[in-house]
Amino acid sequence: MKRSHTVWAAVLGAGLAFGVTCAAVSAGNPVEERQATMKAVGQSMKEAAAINTPATFDAAKAKTLMDGVAANAKKLHGLYPAGSGADPKTEADPKVWENKADFDKRLTEMATLATTAGKSADAAGFKTAYAAVGATCKSCHDVYRMKKKS
Ligand code: HEC
Known part of the structure; x- marks a missing residue:
């Protein structure tokens, strides 16, 4: 019993330390983090496409998916620190x-x-609002995302 408590304390401690690292943002690799975040956004948009018909629309699911996209958009603000455009793995344009x-x-x-x-x-x-979200992806990528270098 005592032992399992110690394990949990360690897990919780690690979780807290992780939270602190995230708050400092650039402590990890911001390029990997923003690419992973964009991927998650892409996945949410794909899942949302499946409910973007009169027959499959699901308001609760739309809310969960779109709130996730919004949260990730907010998170992305901190993932473009100065200097991170020099990473050879990034597709972000110097612009x-x-x-x-x-x-x-x-x-x-x-x-x-x-x-x-x-x-x-x-x-x-939802059809109209989802299209408006999708338009922001494309218009930003057109200006600020480069084609893959390799
Ligand atoms: C404000 C500009 C902007 C907006 C808005 C935006 N993106 Fe991006 N996106 C980028 C940039 C810049 C990159 C390249 C990031 C890098 O490689 O460092 C990118 C990369 C990606 C990638 C590739 C990630 C990878 O695997 O490397 C996907 C997928 C993606 N975006 C999906 C989306 C979707 C879906 C939306 C809309 C819901 C969206 N983005 C909105 C700027 C934007």
């Missing part, structure tokens, strides 16, 4: 850092639109 205010504005817009989409009451509303 991100030249126009950081515009880039951040687009992330804020993505979060706002995703939150709105999550509040859709019916399939028709």
Whole structure:
């Protein structure tokens, strides 16, 4: 009994330490973190596409998925620290850092639109709101995401 308590304390301690590391953001590798976060956003959008029909619309699921996209958009703000454009693995265009205010504005817009989409009451509303979120992905990628180098 005593032993299992010690194990749990260690697990909780590790969890807390991890939280602190995340708050400091760039302690990890910001390029890997933002790519993984973008991937998660892509996955949510894909899952949301499946409920984007009158027959399959699910308001609760739309809210969960779109709130997740919004949370990730907010998280992405901290994952483009100065200097991280030099990493050979990044597909982020140097323009991100030249126009950081515009880039951040687009992330804020993505979060706002995703939150709105999550509040859709019916399939028709979701269709429009989901398309608006998708448009923010494309318009930002067109300007700030480079084609893969290799
Ligand atoms: C404010 C600009 C911006 C917005 C908005 C944006 N992205 Fe991105 N996205 C980027 C940039 C920049 C990269 C390249 C990141 C890197 O490689 O460092 C990227 C990369 C990606 C990747 C590739 C991740 C990988 O595997 O390397 C996916 C998938 C992706 N975005 C999906 C989305 C989706 C889906 C949306 C909309 C819901 C979206 N993005 C919105 C800027 C944006």
